[in-house]
Amino acid sequence: MQRFVNDPDFVVEDMLKGFVLANPEVELAKANDRVVVKKQKQNGKVGVITGGGSGHEPAFLGYVGEGMLDAVAIGEVFASPPAQAFYDAMLEADTGAGVACLFGNYAGDNMNVKMAIKMAEDDEVEVKYVVATDDVASSPKETKEKRHGIAGGYFMWKVGGAKAAAGGTLDEVIAVAQKVVDRTRSICVGLEPCMIPAVGKPNFEIEAGTMEFGIGHHGETGIRKEELKKADAIAEEMVSTLLEDFAFEDGRELSVMLSGLGSTMLMEQYILVGKVLEILKEKGHTIHKVYVGDFVTSLDMSGASLTFIDLDEEIKELMDMSGRPVGMKNY
Amino acid sequence: MQRFVNDPDFVVEDMLKGFVLANPEVELAKANDRVVVKKQKQNGKVGVITGGGSGHEPAFLGYVGEGMLDAVAIGEVFASPPAQAFYDAMLEADTGAGVACLFGNYAGDNMNVKMAIKMAEDDEVEVKYVVATDDVASSPKETKEKRHGIAGGYFMWKVGGAKAAAGGTLDEVIAVAQKVVDRTRSICVGLEPCMIPAVGKPNFEIEAGTMEFGIGHHGETGIRKEELKKADAIAEEMVSTLLEDFAFEDGRELSVMLSGLGSTMLMEQYILVGKVLEILKEKGHTIHKVYVGDFVTSLDMSGASLTFIDLDEEIKELMDMSGRPVGMKNY
Structure with a gap:
C-alpha cells in the first residue's frame, strides 16, 4: 500500500502533531508528549482515561472531549503505552475525585495500567479500572475474562464518561462501566x-x-x-x-x-x-x-x-447524553 | 480488493437499505426509491437538495438532516442520478418556499438538474441552483467555471443548509451558497x-x-x-x-x-x-x-x-450553526 507518511518510525509523533493542531480543545501533556489531554478541566469531576497502541484511530485519542475522556495514553503502533504514560494520564485527569481507567484487555496494557495505579497511589491519587472484554472470538465464554477489548470499548468510554460528567462518584462510574462491559x-x-x-x-x-x-x-x-x-x-x-x-x-x-x-x-x-x-x-x-x-x-x-x-434504562440514558469527543464532532 | 458485497450490480440498493434502517430520521421517497429524504419537514423553509453518483459516501446521502439537506438524489456508482430523481427530490423538498439545488459540476449532473428544473417549473415549484467548482486541478483558473466539485461541496451544503434553516429566502440561500463556492x-x-x-x-x-x-x-x-x-x-x-x-x-x-x-x-x-x-x-x-x-x-x-x-463573518456564523446531518452524528 502507498501511504502518506514521512519517516515510518515516527508516524505516531507526526499524527499527534496534526491531531493537536486540528483540535484546539486538546493538547499534549506538559510532562509527557505521549499523553493527550482535554484542556478544560472540571474540578471535582471523576477523571476518565484510557490508553492503548496507535493504529486504531479515531480510538483512542479521538474520544477525548466533553462528556467522554479526559486523557489518553498513546502507545506506538499496536503497542501498549508504557506505565509512565498511563501514570501521567492519571495525574492529568485527577481533580481530586479519583480516576477511572477504562481500557481494553491486552497483556501489555493490563501490566502497565496496574503498575501506573501503584505509582499513582504513592501520590494519593485514587484510580480504579474496568477492562473491556467484548471480543467473543478471543476466548471461549467460560473464560470470558480473558477476552480482548475491541470496538465495544466505545460504549464503556461513552457511558463512563457521561456518568462522570453527570457528577457520578468514582465507584458509580466504575460500576456502570463494568455493567456496560458485561452487556x-x-x-x-x-x-x-x-x-x-x-x-x-x-x-x-x-x-x-x-x-x-x-x-x-x-x-x-x-x-x-x-x-x-x-x-x-x-x-x-x-x-x-x-x-x-x-x-x-x-x-x-x-x-x-x-x-x-x-x-x-x-x-x-x-x-x-x-x-x-x-x-x-x-x-x-x-x-x-x-x-x-x-x-x-x-x-x-x-x-x-x-x-x-x-441496554437497560441507566445505560440508555447515559449513552444518549450529549458529549463532544473531538474525533466525533458534529460539524 | 476483497469487499463486503452481495451482488456487485446492486450495491446501491443494498447500501440504501442499510442507510435508512440505521438512520430513522430519513427514508426513501415514496415516489422514488433513489431519493433519500428527511422525514421531518418544516413548512415555509427553503428546501435544500443535492444529488450525485454513489461511491462518495458519506456524501451525498449522509448530509441529509437538520440544518443541512432535505433530500438527495442517488445515482449509480460514479454516475449521475437521472433527471427524474433530481425532480422527485425537488418535489420532496419543496414546502412552498422554493428549492435550492446545490450540486457538483459534472456533465451528467448539470444536464439532469436542468432538465429536472424544467419539470419542476411545470408544477410551479421554483428551483434555483449553485454548482460547486472547487477542484482547482480540473481546469485552469481562466476557465474556473469548468472545474469539478469535490469535497468543498460540503461547505456549500453546510452554509446553504444553515441559511435555509435560519429562515433565509431562496435568493438568500443561493447567494450565500454561491459566495461559498467562490471562496x-x-x-x-x-x-x-x-x-x-x-x-x-x-x-x-x-x-x-x-x-x-x-x-x-x-x-x-x-x-x-x-x-x-x-x-x-x-x-x-x-x-x-x-x-x-x-x-x-x-x-x-x-x-x-x-x-x-x-x-x-x-x-x-x-x-x-x-x-x-x-x-x-x-x-x-x-x-x-x-x-x-x-x-x-x-x-x-x-x-x-x-x-x-x-471565511467572512456571514459564512463563519452559518458554518458554526449546529446541524444534525445523519452521516455526521455526534454520538
Missing part, C-alpha cells in the same frame, strides 16, 4: 490484512478468496478461516455468533455498532448493517441507536466489527 | 486507484512509486504524475497549489478540510493536516475550524483532498 459483545471479520508502517508489509496473511472470521484488531487468528462469503451471509454469521453468546431468552432493546477496520468503505458498512438490523428485527429485538463508521480501526485492514449492547 | 478551493492527490464493485478491477492505474497530483474523484487525470513523496512534501505541494490559486495578498481567516478518499487511514490524514496547518500559520493565516476525516470519498481510493475556504 457488550463484539465479533470481527477480516478480509485483507493491515500493514504496520515501520514494517512495510502485512505481518499476517488472509488468502485471496477467504476471510478470517473472528480476527483480532492486530491480526490475531480468529475462530476459523472460511471461504469469502457474500455480505448478507457474513452479517448472518456475525449476528448469530453474538446472539449465541448473549443467549437471550426474549426480545431485548439493543444498540448496534458496525465499525469499519480501516479501508472498508462506508458503502460496505451500510450493506452489512442493513442485513444485521433486518435479522435483529425479525428476531423480535428493538433497536435503540445504530452506529456506523470507523470507530475503532486496525490500520488499513479491510474488515469490520459488529458490536451489540444489551 | 472555496480543493486539490486532491491519489496514491492508489479505486475499484468499481460491478467492474471488479480498477478502471485506471497509479504506478507503484508514483502519485497522481490533482486526480479527480472518479480517477480523472490530474495535473501531473510524480514520484511518490513524503507526506510533508505532498502537504506543501497541496498548500502552495491552493494558495497560488487564491492569490491572497494578506493573511486570511480560513477553515481547512482534509478528507480521506476511502482507504486512507485517519493516522495519515492527521500527518498531512499537521504540516498543512503549520505552513498556513507560518504564512500568517488564521485557522477557524479544521475538518479531518472521510467527508467526500472515492470508493476505496488511497488518497486525500485538501480544501480551504476563505
Whole structure:
C-alpha cells in the first residue's frame, strides 16, 4: 500500500502533531508528549482515561472531549503505552475525585495500567479500572475474562464518561462501566490484512478468496478461516455468533455498532448493517441507536466489527447524553 | 480488493437499505426509491437538495438532516442520478418556499438538474441552483467555471443548509451558497486507484512509486504524475497549489478540510493536516475550524483532498450553526 507518511518510525509523533493542531480543545501533556489531554478541566469531576497502541484511530485519542475522556495514553503502533504514560494520564485527569481507567484487555496494557495505579497511589491519587472484554472470538465464554477489548470499548468510554460528567462518584462510574462491559459483545471479520508502517508489509496473511472470521484488531487468528462469503451471509454469521453468546431468552432493546477496520468503505458498512438490523428485527429485538463508521480501526485492514449492547434504562440514558469527543464532532 | 458485497450490480440498493434502517430520521421517497429524504419537514423553509453518483459516501446521502439537506438524489456508482430523481427530490423538498439545488459540476449532473428544473417549473415549484467548482486541478483558473466539485461541496451544503434553516429566502440561500463556492478551493492527490464493485478491477492505474497530483474523484487525470513523496512534501505541494490559486495578498481567516478518499487511514490524514496547518500559520493565516476525516470519498481510493475556504463573518456564523446531518452524528 502507498501511504502518506514521512519517516515510518515516527508516524505516531507526526499524527499527534496534526491531531493537536486540528483540535484546539486538546493538547499534549506538559510532562509527557505521549499523553493527550482535554484542556478544560472540571474540578471535582471523576477523571476518565484510557490508553492503548496507535493504529486504531479515531480510538483512542479521538474520544477525548466533553462528556467522554479526559486523557489518553498513546502507545506506538499496536503497542501498549508504557506505565509512565498511563501514570501521567492519571495525574492529568485527577481533580481530586479519583480516576477511572477504562481500557481494553491486552497483556501489555493490563501490566502497565496496574503498575501506573501503584505509582499513582504513592501520590494519593485514587484510580480504579474496568477492562473491556467484548471480543467473543478471543476466548471461549467460560473464560470470558480473558477476552480482548475491541470496538465495544466505545460504549464503556461513552457511558463512563457521561456518568462522570453527570457528577457520578468514582465507584458509580466504575460500576456502570463494568455493567456496560458485561452487556457488550463484539465479533470481527477480516478480509485483507493491515500493514504496520515501520514494517512495510502485512505481518499476517488472509488468502485471496477467504476471510478470517473472528480476527483480532492486530491480526490475531480468529475462530476459523472460511471461504469469502457474500455480505448478507457474513452479517448472518456475525449476528448469530453474538446472539449465541448473549443467549437471550426474549426480545431485548439493543444498540448496534458496525465499525469499519480501516479501508472498508462506508458503502460496505451500510450493506452489512442493513442485513444485521433486518435479522435483529425479525428476531423480535428493538433497536435503540445504530452506529456506523470507523470507530475503532486496525490500520488499513479491510474488515469490520459488529458490536451489540444489551441496554437497560441507566445505560440508555447515559449513552444518549450529549458529549463532544473531538474525533466525533458534529460539524 | 476483497469487499463486503452481495451482488456487485446492486450495491446501491443494498447500501440504501442499510442507510435508512440505521438512520430513522430519513427514508426513501415514496415516489422514488433513489431519493433519500428527511422525514421531518418544516413548512415555509427553503428546501435544500443535492444529488450525485454513489461511491462518495458519506456524501451525498449522509448530509441529509437538520440544518443541512432535505433530500438527495442517488445515482449509480460514479454516475449521475437521472433527471427524474433530481425532480422527485425537488418535489420532496419543496414546502412552498422554493428549492435550492446545490450540486457538483459534472456533465451528467448539470444536464439532469436542468432538465429536472424544467419539470419542476411545470408544477410551479421554483428551483434555483449553485454548482460547486472547487477542484482547482480540473481546469485552469481562466476557465474556473469548468472545474469539478469535490469535497468543498460540503461547505456549500453546510452554509446553504444553515441559511435555509435560519429562515433565509431562496435568493438568500443561493447567494450565500454561491459566495461559498467562490471562496472555496480543493486539490486532491491519489496514491492508489479505486475499484468499481460491478467492474471488479480498477478502471485506471497509479504506478507503484508514483502519485497522481490533482486526480479527480472518479480517477480523472490530474495535473501531473510524480514520484511518490513524503507526506510533508505532498502537504506543501497541496498548500502552495491552493494558495497560488487564491492569490491572497494578506493573511486570511480560513477553515481547512482534509478528507480521506476511502482507504486512507485517519493516522495519515492527521500527518498531512499537521504540516498543512503549520505552513498556513507560518504564512500568517488564521485557522477557524479544521475538518479531518472521510467527508467526500472515492470508493476505496488511497488518497486525500485538501480544501480551504476563505471565511467572512456571514459564512463563519452559518458554518458554526449546529446541524444534525445523519452521516455526521455526534454520538
